[in-house]
Amino acid sequence: MASDIQVLDNGTVTSPQGFKAGAVYSGLKTPGPGKLDLGILFSDTPARTAATFSQNSILSPSVTTSRGSLNVGRNKRAVIINSGNANCAVGEPGFKDAREVVSLAANHIGVDTSEVLVCSTGVIGVELPMGLIRAHVDKIELSDDGGHDLVNAIITTDSLLKEKAVAIDVGGTTVTIGGISKGSGMIHPNMATMLAFMSTDAVVEQEFLSATLQEAVDISFNLVTVDTDQSTNDTCILMANGVAGNAEITAGTPEAELFAAAVTDVAIHLAREMARDGEGATKLIDSTVTGAYTVEDARMAARSIAASPLVKTAVYGRDPNWGRILMALGKTSIPLDESKIQVFINDIQIVEGGAAIPYHVESVVQALGRSEVYLRVALNVGDGDATAWGCDLTEEYVVFNSAYTT
Amino acid sequence: MASDIQVLDNGTVTSPQGFKAGAVYSGLKTPGPGKLDLGILFSDTPARTAATFSQNSILSPSVTTSRGSLNVGRNKRAVIINSGNANCAVGEPGFKDAREVVSLAANHIGVDTSEVLVCSTGVIGVELPMGLIRAHVDKIELSDDGGHDLVNAIITTDSLLKEKAVAIDVGGTTVTIGGISKGSGMIHPNMATMLAFMSTDAVVEQEFLSATLQEAVDISFNLVTVDTDQSTNDTCILMANGVAGNAEITAGTPEAELFAAAVTDVAIHLAREMARDGEGATKLIDSTVTGAYTVEDARMAARSIAASPLVKTAVYGRDPNWGRILMALGKTSIPLDESKIQVFINDIQIVEGGAAIPYHVESVVQALGRSEVYLRVALNVGDGDATAWGCDLTEEYVVFNSAYTT
Numbered sequence: 001m002a003s004d005i006q007v008l009d010n011g012t013v014t015s016p017q018g019f020k021a022g023a024v025y026s027g028l029k030t031p032g033p034g035k036l037d038l039g040i041l042f043s044d045t046p047a048r049t050a051a052t053f054s055q056n057s058i059l060s061p062s063v064t065t066s067r068g069s070l071n072v073g074r075n076k077r078a079v080i081i082n083s084g085n086a087n088c089a090v091g092e093p094g095f096k097d098a099r100e101v102v103s104l105a106a107n108h109i110g111v112d113t114s115e116v117l118v119c120s121t122g123v124i125g126v127e128l129p130m131g132l133i134r135a136h137v138d139k140i141e142l143s144d145d146g147g148h149d150l151v152n153a154i155i156t157t158d159s160l161l162k163e164k165a166v167a168i169d170v171g172g173t174t175v176t177i178g179g180i181s182k183g184s185g186m187i188h189p190n191m192a193t194m195l196a197f198m199s200t201d202a203v204v205e206q207e208f209l210s211a212t213l214q215e216a217v218d219i220s221f222n223l224v225t226v227d228t229d230q231s232t233n234d235t236c237i238l239m240a241n242g243v244a245g246n247a248e249i250t251a252g253t254p255e256a257e258l259f260a261a262a263v264t265d266v267a268i269h270l271a272r273e274m275a276r277d278g279e280g281a282t283k284l285i286d287s288t289v290t291g292a293y294t295v296e297d298a299r300m301a302a303r304s305i306a307a308s309p310l311v312k313t314a315v316y317g318r319d320p321n322w323g324r325i326l327m328a329l330g331k332t333s334i335p336l337d338e339s340k341i342q343v344f345i346n347d348i349q350i351v352e353g354g355a356a357i358p359y360h361v362e363s364v365v366q367a368l369g370r371s372e373v374y375l376r377v378a379l380n381v382g383d384g385d386a387t388a389w390g391c392d393l394t395e396e397y398v399v400f401n402s403a404y405t406t
Numbered sequence: 407m408a409s410d411i412q413v414l415d416n417g418t419v420t421s422p423q424g425f426k427a428g429a430v431y432s433g434l435k436t437p438g439p440g441k442l443d444l445g446i447l448f449s450d451t452p453a454r455t456a457a458t459f460s461q462n463s464i465l466s467p468s469v470t471t472s473r474g475s476l477n478v479g480r481n482k483r484a485v486i487i488n489s490g491n492a493n494c495a496v497g498e499p500g501f502k503d504a505r506e507v508v509s510l511a512a513n514h515i516g517v518d519t520s521e522v523l524v525c526s527t528g529v530i531g532v533e534l535p536m537g538l539i540r541a542h543v544d545k546i547e548l549s550d551d552g553g554h555d556l557v558n559a560i561i562t563t564d565s566l567l568k569e570k571a572v573a574i575d576v577g578g579t580t581v582t583i584g585g586i587s588k589g590s591g592m593i594h595p596n597m598a599t600m601l602a603f604m605s606t607d608a609v610v611e612q613e614f615l616s617a618t619l620q621e622a623v624d625i626s627f628n629l630v631t632v633d634t635d636q637s638t639n640d641t642c643i644l645m646a647n648g649v650a651g652n653a654e655i656t657a658g659t660p661e662a663e664l665f666a667a668a669v670t671d672v673a674i675h676l677a678r679e680m681a682r683d684g685e686g687a688t689k690l691i692d693s694t695v696t697g698a699y700t701v702e703d704a705r706m707a708a709r710s711i712a713a714s715p716l717v718k719t720a721v722y723g724r725d726p727n728w729g730r731i732l733m734a735l736g737k738t739s740i741p742l743d744e745s746k747i748q749v750f751i752n753d754i755q756i757v758e759g760g761a762a763i764p765y766h767v768e769s770v771v772q773a774l775g776r777s778e779v780y781l782r783v784a785l786n787v788g789d790g791d792a793t794a795w796g797c798d799l800t801e802e803y804v805v806f807n808s809a810y811t812t
Contacts, residue, residue, distance in 0.1 A: 058736030058744060058760075089732050091745070091761035124729025125762050232733055309715075310807055317808025323530025326495050327638055330464030338464060339497070354464075355497035356531050394808075395801040401716055402723025402800075 011165025012147030016176040016201035018044040018243035021146030023153035026136035028084030037084045039153035046075040047241035050210040054234035061094035062087045062120040077115040080105035087120040088232045090127045097128045104137040151180040162273040168262045173246035175202040177262045181270040196236040201244040208251040212260045213238045220267035223388040224275045225307040275389035280396030284372045288387045291379040297334040298386035304332045306390030316392035318368035340380040417571025418553030422582040422607035424450040424649035427552030429559035432542035434490030443490045445559035452481040453647035456616040460640035467500035468493045468526040483521040486511035493526040494638045496533045503534045510543040557586040568679040574668045579652035581608040587676040602642040607650040614657040618666045619644045626673035629794040631713040681795035686802030694782045698790035703740040705792040710738045712796030722798035724774040746786040
């Protein structure tokens, strides 16, 4: 399957046909060279759209506005995104402002307000400076490779740009799937502090599109954890504009399977890159749990290991303190048989039957020094497997987050 | 009620009548001036005993041994505790070793093995050095004020000793309740990396004693969070030896209410001190949520705020970033009405109706600089109230935990 998915050079969210994007600097973020903070993702034709949103009880009016718009109709033309301000916890003005941002964007690109979604990310609790947005929306110029500018415009504390596009063959027609994302802090499963925008020129049946996005999100973004905090603004949007002209992809076909694999491939890339870019992180942690009784158990355990502060600090310090891995596994309270547990660090086995075995400590310390650390726990009681991604916890995370607004 | 509870000077777990304790240095911990690592809590007469244990799926054989012993009989004479080694994730030898430790202690103090419980705390995954324990158990000398030595023997990374005792009047008889605890990392609700030993000379009906301990633990130790990690060894034991000779305390009486309040008072003191002593912490965070629909909602929200890395780093940096408080509240997904939310930092109101109100920023920054920071969120939708305790997250936590075993 993976060999049928071709990775595109320099791929981004505007790689699929019929998508354009653009961005400007409006003053929402502190100024800096090359900084952008307001952008639009645009489809030449109405695109079938699926989305998932934050589960936080406190939601940005930008989220509730977009969710409401999708409840009314699934065909969308554009998303307008600002960084630097979350438009959250500001009372009634937040709803009025979200609607006005939609309206400004619709007016600028010449579509109906019902066809435009809105996303915001940044500081919570400060009203959107609407004057800046009013003054700059019309300066956004859309272009065929505008995805690179757009990813620049949606980042906040990110240090990596997260972009990817892949192509697949659907009945002789090439179909492209692209995506961008932002997020490096306040990140934990259930759509936490991340924005992701994915696009495809495939013709895809709407219900299958929504199901595909939800499944891809469940095993990508929802298995990333940086700090267990969960944002008020998370959104993942997938737009399918059908410009490729393939025979419609519907559920239960080989084409559907390939399409879902390609969407998942892009989503996992974006998710992994978010983990790698965790605030203050020096290493990506790839936490895999195999042989759990259920897939849900495996996901919970993989996330728990990747999220544990004591595992994260041990990885940072290259400390082969595998007891902490077992502690993080066990705190999920999933059923297991301790006498069957095996633990591997970058494929070096260090635990058998729930207890330490002799291993070459220096090799493990060296493995923990790599930029990608693979922790694998084999439970050997069932066939539930899952992988979650996280990062190490460093002094920089603390320094960074102890002075974000002041 | 509080005025009926008298705090004793220099109170500890041996303050109640008929309790003795003692401790020695056996070599389990790295040597240092005044270090102790093996101790016994002893009751002159059989004591009705209640306990709560870690919910981790991976449990120390010391925990399963003590739990098993309590299932067979509730009258106990002693607990032997070692620090420096968790006796966890070591395979079958862990069970054999736990039984031998019990047996060594029973032999030394001259009681039956069925009357002795065992607790361990320290590094996971290394077999107990039984030679050291065999050589030192008999050197433990019990004394009436041995509680101070015992608390020294149970600590690991702690920098504060946690002890308290209170007295109440039960029908003209003075009854004393004492306690000690350890814990400063791997701490999160559900009995996480903490040991607590409480004692009383009261005559208390067994079922009521167990219920009282569980309720006290629920609103004290289970509402403390340092790093969301949960230990394999947590145990809280309450022994009531009846030496005071009061009329038996049974459920549903005024005496029961006062006794429960006194037990809770000691437990909350020990819990708060654990939060204050969080690894690397410079401040205690007291997180109170009022007016939730249910007490369970309030507890979940108060814990979530106290546990949030972004709240913890903001408190460390004296950053009045109240948006993070709302984020941490919301990530619990408890039902709420955003338009009714008020937020206070050390009694300075900064949010009304879910949005910021004008406040004197410098006063809040100063409040965040105190050694105890009170975060209070009033949800104003019901009458569920709760308080949880945590600490700030500092570079020191990372430095400390990135090199614990190496």
